[in-house]
Amino acid sequence: MLHGSLAGMLGEDIDSKKALDDFLNQLRTQPKNFKKFLLIVALHPDPEESVTWSRQTFLFRKQPRYLMDELLMSEQPKEVVLAKLKQISDASFKQQINDELNLQTRMIIATTSLHKAVLRPFLFDPLLLPVLGGSLPYKELSKLARHFAQHMLPRDLAQRIINSDASEAHLAYLGSYLRSHAEELQKKDSHFKKQVDTARQWQREREQRRKQQGTKKRP
Numbered sequence: 172m173l174h175g176s177l178a179g180m181l182g183e184d185i186d187s188k189k190a191l192d193d194f195l196n197q198l199r200t201q202p203k204n205f206k207k208f209l210l211i212v213a214l215h216p217d218p219e220e221s222v223t224w225s226r227q228t229f230l231f232r233k234q235p236r237y238l239m240d241e242l243l244m245s246e247q248p249k250e251v252v253l254a255k256l257k258q259i260s261d262a263s264f265k266q267q268i269n270d271e272l273n274l275q276t277r278m279i280i281a282t283t284s285l286h287k288a289v290l291r292p293f294l295f296d297p298l299l300l301p302v303l304g305g306s307l308p309y310k311e312l313s314k315l316a317r318h319f320a321q322h323m324l325p326r327d328l329a330q331r332i333i334n335s336d337a338s339e340a341h342l343a344y345l346g347s348y349l350r351s352h353a354e355e356l357q358k359k360d361s362h363f364k365k366q367v368d369t370a371r372q373w374q375r376e377r378e379q380r381r382k383q384q385g386t387k388k389r390p
Contacts, residue, residue: 187240187241187242187243187244187245188245188247189231190229190231190236190241190245191241191242191245191247191252193229193231194229194231194236194238194241195252195255195256195259197229197230198256198259198263199259202259202260202263202264203263205227205229206264206336207223207336207337208223208224208227209256209259209260209263209264210260210264210267210268210271210336210337210340211223211224211337211339211340212224212253212256212257212260213257213260213261213264213268213271213337213340214268214271214272214275214337214340214341214344215309215337215339215340215343215344216307216309216340216343216344216347217306217307217309217343218253218256219249219253220306220307220309220310220343221309221339221340221343222310222339223339224238224239225239227239267336271335271337271340271341274331274332274335274341275341275344277328278320278324278328278332278341278344278345279345279348281324281325281328282319282323282324282345282348282349285323289323290323290352291356291363293315293319293323293349294349294350294352294353294356294363295353295366295367295370296315297312297315297316297346297349297350297353298350298353298354298357298367299367299370299371299374300312300350307347307350309343309346309347311346312342312343312346312347312349312350313339313342313343313346314342314346315346315349316342316343316345316346316349317333317342319345319349320332320333320342320345321333332345353367
């Protein structure tokens with residue numbers, strides 16, 4: 172459902188291409204007003220799957236618009252718009268983007284330096300998350316990554332990650348790393364693969380029981 176569809180229902184003439192062009196101009200002239208959004212665009216593994224992207228609004232003709240709505244209704248290629256957004260982000264926050272990339276590097280180095288016996292318990296949940304529509308479940312991965320960072324990474328590093336303007340991007344990146352690391356490990360470690368298979372079987376059985384209980388409760 173479109174967030175801004177009500178305006179169209181009331182008869183307002185909405186030109187989504189003009190609205191998007193105006194938004195891009197706002198980003199170019201006032202990038203500091205959209206700093207968090209532009210950092211997420213630059214650093215998130217898949218910006219369109221971020222919470223920040225789904226909530227991003229801007230003013231057009233003194234009315235709030237949702238980026239997702241205007242992008243959909245304008246029928247402009249998402250790849251083209253995303254490329255423009257990244258250009259604006261790079262031009263506006265080049266130094267901070269480099270600093271945030273260095274933070275991501277420190278985050279991964281700290282993760283890989285953990286003993287495998289310590290890291291392994293945190294690899295199951297990211298791996299067991301379902302992939303729908305070909306896109307990783309970044310929102311769920313980010314939640315798991317936040318828990319991991321708070322409990323397993325050095326406290327000062329975890330605080331920098333969580334307090335960063337690009338926190339959502341860092342956690343999505345860390346979550347996707349944990350998942351990819353788990354995928355590689357199950358190819359090389361037969362014992363880990365057996366554990367994953369067992370966990371998936373338990374997951375399927377829980378889902379079946381949940382469905383059966385839901386069916387029994389229906390009148």
